[in-house]
Amino acid sequence: MNASELKYQVERAGHDSNFFTRETMRFFGDRMSNYGVRDAGMVKTWTETAPAWELYRRRPVKHGLKASAYFHKETFARVFPERD
Numbered sequence: 836m837n838a839s840e841l842k843y844q845v846e847r848a849g850h851d852s853n854f855f856t857r858e859t860m861r862f863f864g865d866r867m868s869n870y871g872v873r874d875a876g877m878v879k880t881w882t883e884t885a886p887a888w889e890l891y892r893r894r895p896v897k898h899g900l901k902a903s904a905y906f907h908k909e910t911f912a913r914v915f916p917e918r919d
Contacts, residue, residue: 836872836888837871837872838867838870838871838872838890839867840872841872841888841890841906841911842855842867844911845906845911847911848910848911848912850911850912850913852904852906852913854870854890854904855867862897863896863897863900864896864897865892865896869892869893869894869896870890870891870892870893871890871891871892871893872888872889872890872891873888873889873891874888874889875887875888875889875905878905878914878916879916879917880914880915880916880917881915881917885907885908885914886907886908886909887905887906887907887908887914888905888906888908889903889904889905890903890904890905890906891903
C-alpha cells in the first residue's frame with residue numbers, strides 16, 4: 836500500500852478525507868510525494884481496537900505539522916487513536 840493507493844481506496848469507499856484535497860495540501864504546503872503509508876497494526880480507539888494503516892509525512896510542513904493520520908484497513912474510514 837502506498838499513499839496514492841490509500842487515497843484511491845478512501846475516496847472509493849466514500850469517505851471524505853481532507854488530507855487528500857488539493858486545497859488542504861496547498862494550505863499546509865504539502866504534496867502527495869511527502870506522504871508515506873505503513874502498517875500501524877492494531878490501533879486502540881475510544882470504542883474498539885482496529886487494524887489500521889498509518890499515513891505519515893516524511894518531512895514536516897508549515898508550522899512543523901508532522902502528525903500521522905490512521906485509516907481502518909477494511910473500511911478505509913478515519914481512525915482516531917486513543918491518547919495516553
